[in-house]
Amino acid sequence: THWKHGGIVGVFGYGGGVNGRYCDQPKLFPGVEHFHTLRVNQPAGKYYSTDYLRKLSDLWDFRGSGLTNMHGATGDIILLGTTTPQLEEVFWTLTHDFNQDLGGSGSNLRTPADCLGQSRCEYSCYDTSALCHFLTNEYQDELHRPAFPYKFKFKFDGCPNCCVASIARSDMSFVGTWKDDIRIDQDAVNKYVEQDPAYPSNAGAHKGRDWGPFDIEKEVVDLCPTHCMKFENKKLTIDTENCTRCMHCINVMPRALKIGKETGLSILCGAKSPIRDGAQMGSLLVPFMEVNPDNDYEAITELIENIWDWWMEEGKNRERLGELIMRQGFQKLLEVTGIKAIPQHVSYPRSNPYIFWKEDEVPSGWERDVDEFRKHHLR
Numbered sequence: 001t002h003w004k005h006g007g008i009v010g011v012f013g014y015g016g017g018v019n020g021r022y023c024d025q026p027k028l029f030p031g032v033e034h035f036h037t038l039r040v041n042q043p044a045g046k047y048y049s050t051d052y053l054r055k056l057s058d059l060w061d062f063r064g065s066g067l068t069n070m071h072g073a074t075g076d077i078i079l080l081g082t083t084t085p086q087l088e089e090v091f092w093t094l095t096h097d098f099n100q101d102l103g104g105s106g107s108n109l110r111t112p113a114d115c116l117g118q119s120r121c122e123y124s125c126y127d128t129s130a131l132c133h134f135l136t137n138e139y140q141d142e143l144h145r146p147a148f149p150y151k152f153k154f155k156f157d158g159c160p161n162c163c164v165a166s167i168a169r170s171d172m173s174f175v176g177t178w179k180d181d182i183r184i185d186q187d188a189v190n191k192y193v194e195q196d197p198a199y200p201s202n203a204g205a206h207k208g209r210d211w212g213p214f215d216i217e218k219e220v221v222d223l224c225p226t227h228c229m230k231f232e233n234k235k236l237t238i239d240t241e242n243c244t245r246c247m248h249c250i251n252v253m254p255r256a257l258k259i260g261k262e263t264g265l266s267i268l269c270g271a272k273s274p275i276r277d278g279a280q281m282g283s284l285l286v287p288f289m290e291v292n293p294d295n296d297y298e299a300i301t302e303l304i305e306n307i308w309d310w311w312m313e314e315g316k317n318r319e320r321l322g323e324l325i326m327r328q329g330f331q332k333l334l335e336v337t338g339i340k341a342i343p344q345h346v347s348y349p350r351s352n353p354y355i356f357w358k359e360d361e362v363p364s365g366w367e368r369d370v371d372e373f374r375k376h377h378l379r
Contacts, residue, residue, distance in 0.1 A: 002029075009036055009084060011091040015146045017102030018087060034084050035065070039103035040077040040094065041136065041143075044129035045116050055098060063090045073169070074153065075113030076103040101140075107150050107318075109142035114156035115163040123247070124158030125176030125263035126291040132156045134297055135304075148308075149315035159259065160247045166271070167282045171321040172304065173268045178260035179288055181240045182249070188256035189236045192216065203254050220249050264290045267303065269333065270322030280322040283330060285337065287344045303337055310336040 002024050009020035019037040026033035056077070060066055065081030072078045082090065094100045103111035112135055115121070117128030135154060136143070142152075155166030158176045166173030191199040193216050200207060201214050216236075221229045228242035229249065236256075238249075250257045267289065268282030289299060307321065310332075315324050325333050334341055359366050 003035075009087070011087050011102070014091075014102060014144045016105045016108045016144050019105050021081075032081075035081040036084065036087065037081070038064075038079040038087075038090060039072070039074070039105050039111065040079060041101045041103040041111050042071055042075055042077050042113070044114055044133040044136070045119055046071065047119075052098070059090065059093055059098075063093075071113075074103070075111045102144065104143040104151075106146040107148045108144070108146040108152070109139050109148070110151055110153045111143065112136050112154040112156065113164050115158050117156070117158040121158055123161060123176075123250070123259055125178055125259060126158065126174075126265050127293070128156040128158045128174075128176070130293055131174065131291065131297060131300070134293070135300075138301065142308075148312060150318045150320055152308075152311075152321065160245050161251070167268060168271050168279075169273070170271055170282070171269065172307070173271060173282050174300075175266045175268065176263065177245050177266050177288060178263045180260035180262040182238050182243065182260060183258040184236055184238070185256050185258075186235055189216075189231075189253065190234055192253050192256060193231075193234075199253075199255055201252050203251075220252050223248055264288050267300075269307065270320075270325045272320045272322045275318070275320065277323055277326060280326075283322075283325065283347065284344055285333065285339065287342070306337050307333070 004020070004022040004024060010016075010018045017039055019039065021035040021037060023029050023032050023035070057066075057068070060068060060079050063082060063086045064079055067080040069078035069080060079090070091102065094102070112132045114128040114132035115124070117126070118124040119129060132154075142148075152172070153170040154172050154174070155164050155170035156174045157164055157166045160175060160177060162168075162175060166175060188199065192201060192214055195214060201219065216231050221227075221231055225246055225248075226242045226244055228239040230237050247259075250259065265288075266284060267286035269285045270280055271282035272280050286303070291297070292299075311321050311324055314328065315321075319327075330345065331341070334345070
C-alpha cells in the first residue's frame, strides 16, 4: 500500500509505544504525510472515569487526528494519527498531567491485558487486575526498551471462559481455575429441569426465541467433553477427576452450579497468531498455582524470568516463544523452568516414537556390564 508501517520514530528514552506511519506520496497527500499511532497503557480491567476519557479525547483532538481505538488486539488505548513534532508533546501531557504511561510495541513485552476479574465477576478464581497491575509495573523496562527476539504478551483470564482469549493470543496466559468439586445446588438443578421462569437456561442469554423446553441431557450432560456428568433420580453428579473445568455446565445453569472454593490459576505458554508456523494455542505448563499477592507473586516472576532467559538466548529474530517451543521441544521448556513432567503436559500421546534420554537420567548410565545385563535378559 502507500503506507509504510513502523520506522524509527518515538519519544526520548522509549523504544516502544509509538508506531511510525508514513505515506510514500507526501506531496500528493500532505495532510497525512505522518500519521503515527500511539499505544497507551490501559488501566487494569479497563476501568475509566468519565473525567479521564474527556481529558484524553480533548488531548487527541488538540494534538492528533481525534481518532481512537478502544482497544486494540493487544489491549492498549490506541491513539491513531499524529505528526512527529506532536509526539513529545502528547507524551509529556500523558505522563506528567494524566499520570498515564505508554504501552508496548515492537520486540518487547506488550501491554498486559486482563478481564474484569473479581471486581465484577462471580466466576473469577483470582484477582486478575491485581496481578496485571503488578506485572505491568514490575516489567516497565521490558515494556519500553525492546530487547526480545520478538513480541511477548501476558493476558489474564479469571476463569476458563477466557474472556480476553489468553489461551489463543498470548505467549504466557494466566487462566483462573479450581482444584476441588464444582458446587451443586440440587434444588436449583431441578428448577431448571422443571422450566421455572426464574431459572432460565444460560442466564436468559438466549431469550427472544422459543428454543423448546430445556433438556438437561441434551444441553448439559451430553455436551460435557469428558462425559463426567450424570443426571439420575433428580440428582446431578460430576466426576471431578475427569472434569476439565470447561465451565459449559456452569454457564448453562449458573444458579445451580458454581466454581469450587480452592481456587488459583493455570499457566499456559506459546499461543500466537500465524506469522511463521501458523496459529498456535497455548500449551499447559503449570496445571495449578495458588495466587499469593503477599509475596509479590514470587513464584510467577521466577517462572517468567527463567522463560525469558532461555528465549532471549535461544530465540531467533522474530521468533515467538511458541515457535521456539516447537523448534526445541516442550521438554526443553520444562528443563529451563525446573518443572517436572506430568500427564497434563501431554497433548497427543504416542505421537512421537522417539524418546531421547540424557546419561544422568539413565540409572546405570550409558555403560553397562554385559554379564550383569544377561542375567536379567537371557537368550
